[in-house]
Structure formats: structure tokens, C-alpha cells
Amino acid sequence: MNERILRVLEFKKIKEQLNSNAATSLGKDLAGRLSPSIELNEVVQLQQETDEAAHIVRLNKAIPLGGITDIRASLKRSAIGGILSTEECLDVANTIYGGRQVKLFIENLEDEELPILYELVEQITPLRELEQSIKNCIDDHGHVLDNASTKLRSIRTSIRTYENRIREKLESYTRNNSNMLSDAIVTIRNDRYVLPVKQEHRGSVGGIVHDQSSSGQTLFMEPKAVVDLNNQLHEAVSKEQEEIERILKELSEHIASFEHDLYANVIVLAKIDFMFARAKLGQKMKAAKPKMNDQGYIKMQQARHPLIPIDEVVPNDVEIGKTYTSIVITGPNTGGKTVTLKMIGLCTLMAQSGLQIPALDGCEMAVFKDVFADIGDEQSIEQNLSTFSSHMTNIVDIIQQVDHQSLVLFDELGSGTDPQEGAALAMSILDEVVSRNARVIATTHYPELKAYGYNRENVVNASVEFNVETLQPTYRLLIGVPGRSNAFEISKRLGLDQHVIERAKGLVGVDSKSVETMIASLEKSQLDAEKDYEQAHEILLESEQLRADIAKEWKQLEQKREELYKKAEEKAEKALKKAREEAEFIVNEIRQMKSNVTLKEHEWIEAKKMLEDAQPDLSKKQKKSVEKKTTEKQDLKPGDEIKLLTVNQNGEVLEKINDKEYMVQVGIMKVKVKRNDLQLLGKKKQTDHKPVATIKGSNYHVRSELDLRGERYDDALLKLEKYIDDVLLAGYSKASIIHGKGTGALRKGVQEYAKRHPHIASARAGEGNEGGSGVTVIEFR
Known part of the structure; x- marks a missing residue:
């Protein structure tokens, strides 16, 4: 995207709003460098990032980004051996802490679908040890703590001792010799403790003069009695500074050893802040995530210009790129044509930058390789170009670059010259750009272009609505209806005599009258269609609600029926x-x-x-x-x-x-x-010679053997129990249980069951001709 299109469509103002929503200098830096991408995959990724952050914003959860600063310059200095100041060290510690809080915040949202954010916070290294090392040496105000080292504590103890002794001596002097002092106070000059001595008592006090008042009547003198103590104090202060520098150097080296991790943390935190800045801007604009495509298709419902306050802007529906690739908008001045043009262009740039657009959910936007615009009067005095020449210079440049991956915005195409020639030139330019399959939206005043959409494929007319009753534009965009002249109606409303208006109408050509009549009919049809649509939509909503109510009642009926079935089954089971x-x-x-x-x-x-x-x-x-x-x-x-x-x-x-x-x-x-x-x-078998056990003359049909091979242990024992009952009823004296050899578990289970049964006299393994150890022969009492 060239800088000119970003300037013409006022993309800079969007960046300024985005900047104000960033919480850190890192996020503000990325907001300042925002630019549209021309790669579909990259744009889809950016939109997904914004949507994840917007999901958290909608939950009214504030991400903790406080204390995070851009420490990259400090990291670079520490890496080359520089000594960081206390403030720089403290910024490093606060950034580490802030990163850890962000990581914890995102990880605690484990029930949400946030794959991008989860992946980002995985890259944050906590570095608790480094943070603690810094906080143990420097307080929240940037002062090196006494506990930073044993030597520093000792030095500061001696400094406080020297200061107390000096103050005691000087305060004693002020009490005993107050007549020689301009004021009975102890003050400091050149980092040494002094007294304000009157000029005439200079000799009486004695010592070193460090300063004097503007009148010269007061000298700030260091009495001889405290010179040695002040010297000792100065020496201790110098040692303190040396120790502080040593501590800071040690901290700087420690920080440098984690340069890579810290730098990676900063990059991740910058990206997260940038994501949430985009999400917050979208929430303020009441924006929606657009579905992106690279087919040049744009569909927005109730879209608004991002830079016009929500309570003032009139939303419009816009669609281009499927049934038609070009829109020609006609209508009166100040009717909103240019605003609509800029709205479409600016929303396109926002979508390609990963920002959500101010429209209803379900919108779809295209990724264009180039967005071109010829909007406004760009007359150049320096280049001695007229308005027409300025426009044509820009249009020539556009035609040289435009292709099927371009969005072209023409405002008042062909204006600034003879109307007849300008209209012909405008149609020719549109033909050229449309032939290259670019997406084109153009505004015009020329009546000749009102019929342009009817004579060309892939082109549709549109207009901005004008209320003749109030003599005010409504700023509504009507797709499929060209704008018609309202001069006669406006003149009539303003009081022009009717005979003058009628005479003017007689001078208008027949063709022009037919076109105006057609346009009026189209406008009426459009309004009627919109009313019908609203009624149909209301009926649809009522039908959907009725369907939902019926489905709910049917579900309740099904549940009640299931409950009745269940009760019946329970009763039967009992x-x-x-x-x-x-x-x-x-x-x-x-x-x-x-x-x-x-x-x-x-x-x-x-x-x-x-x-x-x-x-x-x-x-x-x-x-x-x-x-x-x-x-x-x-x-x-x-x-x-x-x-x-x-x-x-x-x-x-x-x-x-x-x-x-x-x-x-x-x-x-x-x-x-x-x-x-x-x-x-x-049925009764006539010739069935298969031997059946008939011990004691019983007619009860049950075999004298039971095969349990292949059965599970529990199922086998249940079958055994049932079988024993059957053979007892049949009056058998013995029966064979075939269980196989296997692991022996089933054989053992059969034999243990036989031992417990009161009607079984004995249970033995089968003989060689009976199946051996794979069979247990049971004899009944």
C-alpha cells in the first residue's frame, strides 16, 4: 500500500485511536507501525489474534499489562558491558514481573478457546531469580538498599554516624553563638555542612567560607571544629558511590546473561498488548470480525464510517464482487457519496491490518494487493496543474498499475472539465478499469452515467437518498437505483413560481424525462421492497420462535413418554x-x-x-x-x-x-x-433316535452333559447352576460337566460348586474314555 492512499483515506487517525488503546510503550510502538498486509494467510492470522483478545475483552476481564516497559535498549547496553542505572534495573524487574502476571492470567483461562494466546505465553520465561536479585538490591523508588551488600551497609552506618556528630556540633554552636548567625540553622553548601554567619563575625567563628548571600551580609562557613568530620563524611560518601557502582555492575552483568530470554519476553508482550489494543478499539467501534477472502468479494451490513461518531453516522449495506464488480453512485452534493467511498476504502485497509470493522456480524472483506483512490481536490499550484489535470495525473498512474487484485475508488470521476467530454471520458475510464476485473466504486454528477450500469455487465447503479420534504439528504445508500435530479422539487419547496418550473420542465428533453421517471419508479420499488423485506423478516422471526416453542414442547413430551416407559419397565421388572x-x-x-x-x-x-x-x-x-x-x-x-x-x-x-x-x-x-x-x-419328532437321558423313566428332555468350554467364569457358573436344577428335576443320577483343561480355573470352580451343593454326592475327574481331566463327572444323592 502506498503512503498516498493511507493519507487520503485518513488511516493515520485509525492508528492514533489504536495507539491510545495500547497499555505499554511496546504496544504503542507496534500501533504506530501498523500497515495493511496483502497476504491472505497473514491477514487471517491477524484477525484470529484480534478475535481471541476480543473474546477476553467481551468477558470484561482486564489483562494485567502494568509495569511492562521497553527494555531493549537497556538489554543492548548491558550486553556490551555497560552499567545500567537503578531505574533501568528496576524496569527490567518490573517487566519480568509483568510478563509473569500476563502468563498466569492467560493460563488461568484454560476453559476458553485461545490457541494463539496459549502458544504466546508458553514462550514467556518467568526469570524469578533475576527479578528477586534486582528487588533485593533496589527499592520501588530506584534507591539502592542497605542490604544490597554487607560493605554498603557498613559504609552507610558510618555515614550516618558522621552526619549525626557533625549536626550535634553545629547545633551546639548555634545554641551558644546565635548572635553571630543570621539564622540558627544548619545547612549544606558544596555537599558540606555549614552555618550562616554574619559578615562582621567572620573572624570570630573561623573556618572555611563556601558561599555567601546575594547581599554579602551572610557567609556560609564551615567551622574548623567540623572540617575533619566533613572530610571523613566525604570520604565515606565516595566509598558508598563506588560500592553502588559495583553492585549495579554486578546486576547489569546478571541481566546481560539473560539477554536472549528477556528480549524474547519483550517481543511476546509487545504482540499481546498490540492484540488487545486492536480488540479494545473494535469494542469501542462496536466492530465485528470479518471473514477474509482473496476473491475481491466485499459484503457489509449496517457498515459505518470508523471516524464518524456512532450516534451521528448512518449505517449502510454494501456488497460488491460477486454479481457485479463495479458500483456507480450518483446523488446530490453533501449527500454522503464521498463518505461511503471512504468508508469502504478505510474498512478494507483496517481489515487487512487485522482490525475488526464497524459492521454487523457476518461481514466479509477481501484482501487486495493495491487500493487506489482519486478523492478530493488535489490541485497543485507548484506544479501549475488545474483541478482536472491533477485528477487526470492521478488516474493515469492508477490505470498503469490496476489489475484484478485492485480496489479502485473514484470520487467525481471526470469532473473539472466540459460536462459532455467529462462524462464520455468517465465512461471510457470505467470501461478500462472494469475490463481488468478490478473492483471499482465511483461517484459522479453526470446524468449520462445514470444509465451506465444498465448498458454494462458487472456494473450496478447506486445512489444516496435525498428527502425532498425536508430538503436534506438521508445518507442512505440505495444499491440498484441511480440518483435522480431533485432540482424542480427543491425549487418548488423553496418557493419558485410554478409557471417557471413548468417552463423549465418543457425545456428538458424527452429522454431525460423518461430517465427521471424510470428512476422515480425504481426508488419507489426499492422502498416497497425494503418494507416487504422488513415484514417478511418479522414473520420469519415469529416463525422461528414458534418453531422453537414447538420443539421445546415436543422434547418435554418425549421426556414424559420416556419416563412413563421407564416406570412401566421398572414395574415389569419387579x-x-x-x-x-x-x-x-x-x-x-x-x-x-x-x-x-x-x-x-x-x-x-x-x-x-x-x-x-x-x-x-x-x-x-x-x-x-x-x-x-x-x-x-x-x-x-x-x-x-x-x-x-x-x-x-x-x-x-x-x-x-x-x-x-x-x-x-x-x-x-x-x-x-x-x-x-x-x-x-x-414339534413332536416322529423319528428321533438320538439318545436322551431317561433315568428313572423321566420324560424331561435335558442332556446328560453340559459343555462350558469358551464361557467366561461367571457366566459358566450361572449355566452350571441352571443345569444342575434341570437334571435334578429330570431325576438324573449323574451328569458330565465339560470344562476343558486350560488354566484349570473353571475346573476348580465346578468342583467347588459341587462340594457345596446339598444334592451332589460326589464330583470326580473323568476317566480316559470320559474326557479325562477336561471333564468333571457329578453323581447325585
């Missing part, structure tokens, strides 16, 4: 748990009955009734679900294998009582059950 407990009780009762020699009929009847009553009372929904899964309304026949769902036991159909009830054999019991509680496992 019922099933109760059924399992009752079934377990029934099985235990049956086991006890088996041990009896004779079974009483009422005990069988009671057991069957308990089994029937064990069916859980499920909710309708769950019961229907169970019925759907378990009852296909298939007709069951005697001999079919079934599962009694209420006790989870397999059995066989004995006979069909009716369509809803069957008599089934479960173990040693015959039970009448409902069809809904039966699940068909398989």
Missing part, C-alpha cells in the same frame, strides 16, 4: 423378579418333596397352584409385547416341546383342554396353563 423368586421357591419345595417316600395329593395341588400364580401381572403394553413374541396362535399338539415362560422351564404338551388352556408335563409335575404362557420349541 413383577418378573417376584415371579422368579416364587418359581425358585416352588423348585425348592419340589426338591424337598422328592426326598419323601410318599407324596400327598394336597401338596401336589398346592404346588401346581403356586406355579400358576407365579405368572407376573405385566402392564398391557408389555404383556402384548410378550404375547406377540410368544404366541403365534399356533395350535399345540401332544408331544410338542414347549417352554413354560412363567418359570423358565422346558416341558411337553400332554393334551389340549380348550383353545386357551393346555395340560403340560414339566419335570415330574403335570400343570394346566394358559396358551399365552407357552412358547413352542419344536
Whole structure:
């Protein structure tokens, strides 16, 4: 970017505002050197930096940058062997402390998305030891402390002793010889303690005269009695200075040893302060982060000129670079054309400098290689150039450099010469710049250019609105509508006779009248469209709110439904748990009955009734679900294998009582059950010669062996427990548990379970023909 464009668009004023928002001299230095970048990646990085700082500013959190100064000159002097002053050493310590506070502040924001700031503070070296060394020697006022060294403490003790003795002697003299003194005080001349002696008593006092009053009536004399003490005091003061210089030299060397770390800290702190200065400026301007592109596309909603107070400026919508690459703005003087032109140019420079722009969120800005502007009257008396010549000199220079990566701003293009020639020249210049695919925004007074946008591709007309009723511009930019002449309306409002106005209208050409009529129609259409848009926007907002309310109610309904389902599931689970407990009780009762020699009929009847009553009372929904899964309304026949769902036991159909009830054999019991509680496992097999254990003549179908290989330990023991119950119901005398060899853990678990079970008489490893140690053979009592 050339200096001329920065001056014309008043970029310097933006830098001055940025400077006032920097907290340190480091940040102010970077603000003063701010310039737009032409690299997209760099601009995107700068905008991201500003956005991170703006995020913290929006949280109303102030970053602690106090005490940080530019110590680079001091570091350079210390590195070449120079001795730093106490103030310079103190600046180094304060900068170290400030850097550490900044680092701590950013690190404590760990819940925020701040990758750039986190990376920056990682580079800050705390250097606590160096800071402490300086603070142990120098106080906050820049004075070297007595504790800086043992020798300095001793010297200063002797200095105070000499001063006290001198004062005691001189004060004693003032009390005893006050008539010889102009004033009874002890003062200092040439770093020595003296008394104000009257001229006539000079001989009586004796000693060394160091000064006299302007009248010569008072001599400031050092009495002989304190000369030696003053000499000793001077000698101690000289030693003190030598020791202070030695201490400062030692501190300077210590600082020099950390030159690289300190310099790196300063660079990081400068960048952080600069980031927050940009963020604070954006907050004051109510600015937004723009999305950057290198396609020449600009879109700003409610954009404002950055240098006009917010309560005075009129915001406007601006878009260029997609459907059209050029805008020709027409309208009256003082209507805001030049302000709009400068606003677009200045916002572009700000965006390319990493600054946020005063517009609504969602704005988009382009990175241009060059921004050119021909704005204002730059007539040069020295070069003997007229206004027109000055403009043309600038335009010629622009045309020689412009390309597709340029933004060109023309203010009153073609002015300063014959209107007809100026208009033709303006159109030709626009054609040339537009043909190079540059982004062009031009303002003009020429009526010929009002139709320019209709005859050219990639060009659109625009105007600044004028209120004929108030005879004042509204400063609103109307894209797509050229400006029309308001001379007749203004003259009428100001009182010009109607017949004069009508005569003037008769002198206007037909073409001009048609254009004005067309423009008036366009303005009306534009205003109507804006009103329709506002109404549609309000309806859209209401619809979105209604949609949000419906979605909220639907979510609440879903949650309520889930809660009801959950309650139903809990109820079903409790019922099933109760059924399992009752079934377990029934099985235990049956086991006890088996041990009896004779079974009483009422005990069988009671057991069957308990089994029937064990069916859980499920909710309708769950019961229907169970019925759907378990009852296909298939007709069951005697001999079919079934599962009694209420006790989870397999059995066989004995006979069909009716369509809803069957008599089934479960173990040693015959039970009448409902069809809904039966699940068909398989039809009666006509030719099934597979051997099935039938010990004691039982028809209960269960194998005489259980294969647990591949099962997890806990799952295997659960299956074993279920299997033992099944074989006991079937009346087996023994069974084989296949567990494999493996680690032996499962074999051990099976054998320990067998030892604890009351109905298992013994458990042994299988013989060679039974599977060996991979099988445990269980015998029942």
C-alpha cells in the first residue's frame, strides 16, 4: 500500500485511536507501525489474534499489562558491558514481573478457546531469580538498599554516624553563638555542612567560607571544629558511590546473561498488548470480525464510517464482487457519496491490518494487493496543474498499475472539465478499469452515467437518498437505483413560481424525462421492497420462535413418554423378579418333596397352584409385547416341546383342554396353563433316535452333559447352576460337566460348586474314555 492512499483515506487517525488503546510503550510502538498486509494467510492470522483478545475483552476481564516497559535498549547496553542505572534495573524487574502476571492470567483461562494466546505465553520465561536479585538490591523508588551488600551497609552506618556528630556540633554552636548567625540553622553548601554567619563575625567563628548571600551580609562557613568530620563524611560518601557502582555492575552483568530470554519476553508482550489494543478499539467501534477472502468479494451490513461518531453516522449495506464488480453512485452534493467511498476504502485497509470493522456480524472483506483512490481536490499550484489535470495525473498512474487484485475508488470521476467530454471520458475510464476485473466504486454528477450500469455487465447503479420534504439528504445508500435530479422539487419547496418550473420542465428533453421517471419508479420499488423485506423478516422471526416453542414442547413430551416407559419397565421388572423368586421357591419345595417316600395329593395341588400364580401381572403394553413374541396362535399338539415362560422351564404338551388352556408335563409335575404362557420349541419328532437321558423313566428332555468350554467364569457358573436344577428335576443320577483343561480355573470352580451343593454326592475327574481331566463327572444323592 502506498503512503498516498493511507493519507487520503485518513488511516493515520485509525492508528492514533489504536495507539491510545495500547497499555505499554511496546504496544504503542507496534500501533504506530501498523500497515495493511496483502497476504491472505497473514491477514487471517491477524484477525484470529484480534478475535481471541476480543473474546477476553467481551468477558470484561482486564489483562494485567502494568509495569511492562521497553527494555531493549537497556538489554543492548548491558550486553556490551555497560552499567545500567537503578531505574533501568528496576524496569527490567518490573517487566519480568509483568510478563509473569500476563502468563498466569492467560493460563488461568484454560476453559476458553485461545490457541494463539496459549502458544504466546508458553514462550514467556518467568526469570524469578533475576527479578528477586534486582528487588533485593533496589527499592520501588530506584534507591539502592542497605542490604544490597554487607560493605554498603557498613559504609552507610558510618555515614550516618558522621552526619549525626557533625549536626550535634553545629547545633551546639548555634545554641551558644546565635548572635553571630543570621539564622540558627544548619545547612549544606558544596555537599558540606555549614552555618550562616554574619559578615562582621567572620573572624570570630573561623573556618572555611563556601558561599555567601546575594547581599554579602551572610557567609556560609564551615567551622574548623567540623572540617575533619566533613572530610571523613566525604570520604565515606565516595566509598558508598563506588560500592553502588559495583553492585549495579554486578546486576547489569546478571541481566546481560539473560539477554536472549528477556528480549524474547519483550517481543511476546509487545504482540499481546498490540492484540488487545486492536480488540479494545473494535469494542469501542462496536466492530465485528470479518471473514477474509482473496476473491475481491466485499459484503457489509449496517457498515459505518470508523471516524464518524456512532450516534451521528448512518449505517449502510454494501456488497460488491460477486454479481457485479463495479458500483456507480450518483446523488446530490453533501449527500454522503464521498463518505461511503471512504468508508469502504478505510474498512478494507483496517481489515487487512487485522482490525475488526464497524459492521454487523457476518461481514466479509477481501484482501487486495493495491487500493487506489482519486478523492478530493488535489490541485497543485507548484506544479501549475488545474483541478482536472491533477485528477487526470492521478488516474493515469492508477490505470498503469490496476489489475484484478485492485480496489479502485473514484470520487467525481471526470469532473473539472466540459460536462459532455467529462462524462464520455468517465465512461471510457470505467470501461478500462472494469475490463481488468478490478473492483471499482465511483461517484459522479453526470446524468449520462445514470444509465451506465444498465448498458454494462458487472456494473450496478447506486445512489444516496435525498428527502425532498425536508430538503436534506438521508445518507442512505440505495444499491440498484441511480440518483435522480431533485432540482424542480427543491425549487418548488423553496418557493419558485410554478409557471417557471413548468417552463423549465418543457425545456428538458424527452429522454431525460423518461430517465427521471424510470428512476422515480425504481426508488419507489426499492422502498416497497425494503418494507416487504422488513415484514417478511418479522414473520420469519415469529416463525422461528414458534418453531422453537414447538420443539421445546415436543422434547418435554418425549421426556414424559420416556419416563412413563421407564416406570412401566421398572414395574415389569419387579413383577418378573417376584415371579422368579416364587418359581425358585416352588423348585425348592419340589426338591424337598422328592426326598419323601410318599407324596400327598394336597401338596401336589398346592404346588401346581403356586406355579400358576407365579405368572407376573405385566402392564398391557408389555404383556402384548410378550404375547406377540410368544404366541403365534399356533395350535399345540401332544408331544410338542414347549417352554413354560412363567418359570423358565422346558416341558411337553400332554393334551389340549380348550383353545386357551393346555395340560403340560414339566419335570415330574403335570400343570394346566394358559396358551399365552407357552412358547413352542419344536414339534413332536416322529423319528428321533438320538439318545436322551431317561433315568428313572423321566420324560424331561435335558442332556446328560453340559459343555462350558469358551464361557467366561461367571457366566459358566450361572449355566452350571441352571443345569444342575434341570437334571435334578429330570431325576438324573449323574451328569458330565465339560470344562476343558486350560488354566484349570473353571475346573476348580465346578468342583467347588459341587462340594457345596446339598444334592451332589460326589464330583470326580473323568476317566480316559470320559474326557479325562477336561471333564468333571457329578453323581447325585
